[in-house]
Amino acid sequence: MKGDMCLAWSSDEQIFKRAEYGGAVTALLKFALESRMVDAVLAVKARDGNRYDGVPVLITEPEKVIETAGSLHCVSPNIARCLKEYLNGAFDMKIAVACKPCDARAIIELVKRTQIEKENLILIGLNCTGTLPSATAKRMFHEEFGIDPSDVIREDIEEGKLTIRLKDGTEKEKDLDELEEKGYGRRENCRRCDVNIPVMADIACGKWGTNGRKATFIEVCSEKGSDFIEKAIEAGYIKVEKPDSAAIETRKRKDEEEVKRARKQQEKDFAFLRGMSTEEKFNYWLGQFSRCIKCYGCRDACPICYCKDCTLEADRGTVPPGEIPPDIMFPMIRIVHVMDSCVNCGQCQDVCPAEIPLSRLIFMLNRELGGIFKYEPGMDINTPIPLKSVTDKELTMAGVEIQF
Ligand code: SF4
Ligand code: SF4
Ligand code: SF4
Structure with missing residues (x-):
């Protein structure tokens, strides 16, 4: 049972x-x-x-x-x-x-x-307990472990260590925090998962x-x-x-x-953003999204983005067509459409050619929303999605404010 x-x-x-x-x-x-x-x-x-x-x-x-x-x-x-x-x-x-x-x-x-x-x-x-970006992992095995990546037959992530097993049966182990400080290790979203x-x-x-x-x-x-x-x-x-x-x-x-380690990472990732004034935040994200080439990769990779007829398409009239970077409404609309259900899978950030920290932003907003609506995406099939199930009371709640 x-x-x-x-x-x-x-x-x-x-x-x-x-x-x-x-x-x-x-x-x-x-x-x-x-x-x-x-x-x-x-x-x-x-x-x-x-x-x-x-x-x-x-x-x-x-x-x-x-x-x-x-x-x-x-x-x-x-x-x-x-x-x-x-x-x-x-x-x-x-x-x-x-x-x-x-x-x-x-x-x-x-x-x-x-x-x-x-x-x-x-x-x-x-x-x-985490996945590693393949290209970075191969580089890490070369540069940090001093081995040929094709000799690795297994990886293990546990208790703050990355342990790898090689074809010859030997094992090598390194501190995960140290590797991640150097830009190796797990995908960014996995560190805070x-x-x-x-x-x-x-x-x-x-x-x-x-x-x-x-x-x-x-x-x-x-x-x-x-x-x-x-x-x-x-x-x-x-x-x-x-x-x-x-x-x-x-x-x-x-x-x-592992949960403790992830929450610590969340604090670290979000402190920088949360410490900014509203104007600073806006300018920071405006700067980030100024690199957007409107490739639609984030939309196409996100499991939560599911509309067959997407309002961000050029012929829909929501975002002016033919502009790079796109109007700020382009990322804003996508973020608002998925942030209540973002599961921090990192797929959007993995595919973004402009390396915009999308998952970090959207998951942070999700945590803000989660605090208000007591909603954990994907944890319980019977709990309604907050932004699709707004009660009159929630609409008029004092102090509800989501900031970018
Ligand atoms: S985000 Fe997904 S892949 Fe990464 S640690 Fe969590 S469950 Fe694993
Ligand atoms: S991290 Fe969130 S926004 Fe990004 S692809 Fe996953 S669910 Fe979508
Ligand atoms: S993946 Fe990056 S560059 Fe492409 S549309 Fe999304 S934010 Fe813009």
């Missing part, structure tokens, strides 16, 4: 041997397909074996699921957008989706906007709490997740064991430590 926890591993010897943490996720995805609970699995795999280039894949043949085994820390595919844009929001197909917390949260925000059919999904959440365990998915899977065992710690987060796990156990795909209190405590402590 919801809230149950277990240590799980694959009963399939081939999967168990290949997987770092017992292969429970791979076994569950395979079960989802073979039991016909879903028509397809959406997951990420390395393109042509290159772990710095991951692509979302839709798998319908169970034997291919194993190709997605293992974590890829140097890629951050846009799973929610992919589901909505290319898979018709799962309206005509049942899909098991392997997803990080930001993917799952964006999916839930899109479900609330009727862009994705949640009934047709099984969300297999994967714990996450305070949702590591995807409890909004149907099940949340990770290694915290496994305490050296070759197993995956699974938390059941919904009744659908509970039914799924029970059926997988009955069918013999996974073996499970109850975690002891020490395992549960370890997982909780590790999560709390």
Whole structure:
């Protein structure tokens, strides 16, 4: 039932041997397909074996699921957008989706906007403590670790350290803060991400709490997740064991430590902006957006931007066409349209050719709004989106003021 926890591993010897943490996720995805609970699995795999280039894949043949085994820390595919844009929001197909917390949260925000059919999904959440920009990661491995990036077979981000394992079985470790001070390390949004365990998915899977065992710690987060796990156990795909209190405590402590680290980073990222006067802020952002080339990349990458007929298009008359940089209404409109649901996924900032700190701005505004409306995007499917669900009382509340 919801809230149950277990240590799980694959009963399939081939999967168990290949997987770092017992292969429970791979076994569950395979079960989802073979039991016909879903028509397809959406997951990420390395393109042509290159772990710095991951692509979302839709798998319908169970034997291919194993190709997605293992974590890829140097890629951050846009799973929610992919589901909505290319898979018709799962309206005509049942899909098991392997997803990080930001993917799952964006999916839930899109479900609330009727862009994705949640009934047709099984969300297999994967714990996450951050992803690295692939080009920077390769440079970092060369310059800071003194190794060839193609020798890296695994990365691990935990307790403020980045640990990498090499083909020859050796490991190297460096302090994450020091790396990030130098401009390496995780994507900027990941540094301030305070949702590591995807409890909004149907099940949340990770290694915290496994305490050296070759197993995956699974938390059941919904009744659908509970039914799924029970059926997988009955069918013999996974073996499970109850975690002891020490395992549960370890997982909780590790999560709390990461949340603390992320909140500290949020303070650091936002202090500079919050410390400015309104006029200074306006001028700062005007300066940033003066570099905008109106490529629409941020709009096209953002999972929350979903309108088919976008008001920012040149023929809509909202923003004067043919101007670079575009009128300030261009970024303003986009920001206002997404800031209540921004999940800090960083996709907008990743694609911006002008390197405007979009995610930092929009997520900061989201936190301001979250404080007012007590709304955490993507955390609870039943909580209405604040800017789509304004009550009369909220409209007339004293002191409600959002500033750029
Ligand atoms: S934003 Fe959070 S969940 Fe998403 S990749 Fe970064 S750390 Fe992981
Ligand atoms: S605004 Fe940026 S960070 Fe926020 S949800 Fe959209 S793409 Fe992600
Ligand atoms: S991605 Fe950057 S340059 Fe392109 S439209 Fe968005 S803000 Fe402007």
